[in-house]
Amino acid sequence: MADAAPQPPFAVNDRVVYPNLGVCRVSGLETLTIAGQQVSFVTLKRETDGATVRVPPGKLASAGVRKLAGKEEAAEVFRFLKSDTDKATLDWKQRARTNTERMAHGGLMGLAEVVKGLQVLSELRPLPTKERELYDSARALLVSELAASLSCSPCDAEDTVDVALSPPGKERPRRTAEEFKRSGGGDEDALGDDLLGMDGELDGIPTDEPPPEEENEAGADDEVPPEKPARAAKAAKQAKAAPKRPILSDEEVTMTMARAVALPAEPKKRGRPPGSTTKKKSASPARAEPKKRGRPPGSPRKKKAPAKAKPAKGKKGGRP
Amino acid sequence: MIRVATLDELDPQVLKGLCKHLYTAFGVGTELSEPVSYPRGMAEPFDAERLLEAVPAVRAFQDDKVLYLTRARLKERTLATGNVPTHGHCRYGKDRALISLAGVKDLEAGLPVISRHALHVVGHLWDLYHCLDPRCAMFPPWTPSFDKGEPTFCTFCREKSERKIALAKS
Numbered sequence: 245m246a247d248a249a250p251q252p253p254f255a256v257n258d259r260v261v262y263p264n265l266g267v268c269r270v271s272g273l274e275t276l277t278i279a280g281q282q283v284s285f286v287t288l289k290r291e292t293d294g295a296t297v298r299v300p301p302g303k304l305a306s307a308g309v310r311k312l313a314g315k316e317e318a319a320e321v322f323r324f325l326k327s328d329t330d331k332a333t334l335d336w337k338q339r340a341r342t343n344t345e346r347m348a349h350g351g352l353m354g355l356a357e358v359v360k361g362l363q364v365l366s367e368l369r370p371l372p373t374k375e376r377e378l379y380d381s382a383r384a385l386l387v388s389e390l391a392a393s394l395s396c397s398p399c400d401a402e403d404t405v406d407v408a409l410s411p412p413g414k415e416r417p418r419r420t421a422e423e424f425k426r427s428g429g430g431d432e433d434a435l436g437d438d439l440l441g442m443d444g445e446l447d448g449i450p451t452d453e454p455p456p457e458e459e460n461e462a463g464a465d466d467e468v469p470p471e472k473p474a475r476a477a478k479a480a481k482q483a484k485a486a487p488k489r490p491i492l493s494d495e496e497v498t499m500t501m502a503r504a505v506a507l508p509a510e511p512k513k514r515g516r517p518p519g520s521t522t523k524k525k526s527a528s529p530a531r532a533e534p535k536k537r538g539r540p541p542g543s544p545r546k547k548k549a550p551a552k553a554k555p556a557k558g559k560k561g562g563r564p
Numbered sequence: 565m566i567r568v569a570t571l572d573e574l575d576p577q578v579l580k581g582l583c584k585h586l587y588t589a590f591g592v593g594t595e596l597s598e599p600v601s602y603p604r605g606m607a608e609p610f611d612a613e614r615l616l617e618a619v620p621a622v623r624a625f626q627d628d629k630v631l632y633l634t635r636a637r638l639k640e641r642t643l644a645t646g647n648v649p650t651h652g653h654c655r656y657g658k659d660r661a662l663i664s665l666a667g668v669k670d671l672e673a674g675l676p677v678i679s680r681h682a683l684h685v686v687g688h689l690w691d692l693y694h695c696l697d698p699r700c701a702m703f704p705p706w707t708p709s710f711d712k713g714e715p716t717f718c719t720f721c722r723e724k725s726e727r728k729i730a731l732a733k734s
Binding site for chain 1: 613641643644645646647648649653654655656657688691693694696697698704706707708709720724
């Protein structure tokens with residue numbers, strides 16, 4: 245029994261785009277027998293290598309199969325690539341998630357965003373292997389779709405993309421983390437930590453802990469650094485929340501100071517204090533000399549101690 | 565196998581050096597084919613795409629790549645995003661590519677530049693796309709620093725081309 249599948253929105257020989265596969269051509273509608281049931285499929289053939297993909301007509305939309313982009317969409321992509329947006333996500337987890345979503349969605353603009361974002365990032369530092377592969381596959385999909393929609397050769401399509409990204413006669417700019425900081429605006433936390441892609445390993449460390457330099461600055465003078473208003477506000481809040489100490493009179497202050505002087509200020513150190521050995525030496529010089537073994541010269545020999553009297557036979561030891 | 569065919573007469577030493585560079589970069593055999601003539605009805609500067617379509621084929625096996633060399637100028641292309649100079653042209657993932665030596669005055673001294681352009685177009689024949697590394701031969705060829713680089717690939721492009729070559733039939 246053939247399932248009552250909805251009619252596919254594409255006709256035979258239409259060019260469609262399957263996400264992560266690229267431009268395909270609808271080659272026909274097939275009916276196959278699977279587990280005793282007859283199921284209809286839309287057959288797609290990939291243009292680059294002729295690979296066949298079969299999709300049930302009801303699942304075309306959920307799989308992300310769409311019609312080939314038009315010239316207006318291509319022009320919009322070129323405008324985006326030409327634009328001076330140099331904002332790249334430096335948080336590698338977020339970037340990986342976003343790029344994977346864009347690739348799975350399969351939109352032309354999404355591919356352009358992946359290419360542009362990774363290209364901008366590569367101007368700061370070389371891409372890791374996984375992202376380099378992602379960049380390459382996104383570029384391949386983008387170029388093949390643009391070539392199909394503009395009816396030009398892939399060579400021209402790729403050059404069109406690259407002319408938009410880096411015009412002829414200009415070197416690609418080298419970027420610094422500060423540039424990203426400026427373009428990122430308030431995206432401060434996602435910035436410097438991620439340059440080595442290590443933010444995931446630093447999750448356990450509390451983020452609100454001030455760096456040691458700031459502690460020193462705050463200790464030296466109580467000025468609030470102007471670039472950290474949020475932290476200053478937090479510190480003020482903490483100061484309010486802390487219990488207030490009672491105000492001491494002059495005598496109390498003096499006593500407290502005297503106690504502080506009398507008591508050892510530093511924690512008790514383990515081990516012998518330096519110079520203590522010399523004091524002890526002067527106090528007991530005999531102990532300082534190494535003890536000589538054996539009989540002192542000229543001393544008489546000790547008489548042999550008499551052997552212990554053996555108990556008489558028959559006498560029982562212990563209490564009577 | 566890469567086959568090099570010339571549309572103009574060129575110095576054999578230059579061709580030998582070019583073949584050596586191609587062999588070093590791709591690790592496949594490279595040899596000179598018989599020279600071919602320009603197609604009729606076309607004049608300089610040539611439209612690279614049309615010239616590549618019309619140029620006579622050379623004897624080659626399946627999956628062989630043919631590189632044509634010309635001393636004629638190629639027409640600048642007008643693309644949707646701007647004009648771009650044409651140093652060569654190729655059919656992506658297919659069998660033939662073309663480069664122009666018109667910009668190089670001294671061929672012997674400019675052998676690294678010629679080889680870099682040759683690597684670029686032949687790399688496209690093995691499905692390589694433009695690279696992000698300025699030292700790689702797959703970097704966009706219209707950047708000013710392209711001609712100063714060595715005729716080599718970056719690690720990523722080298723490995724990708726090796727994978728593609730391993731899948732080839734000849």
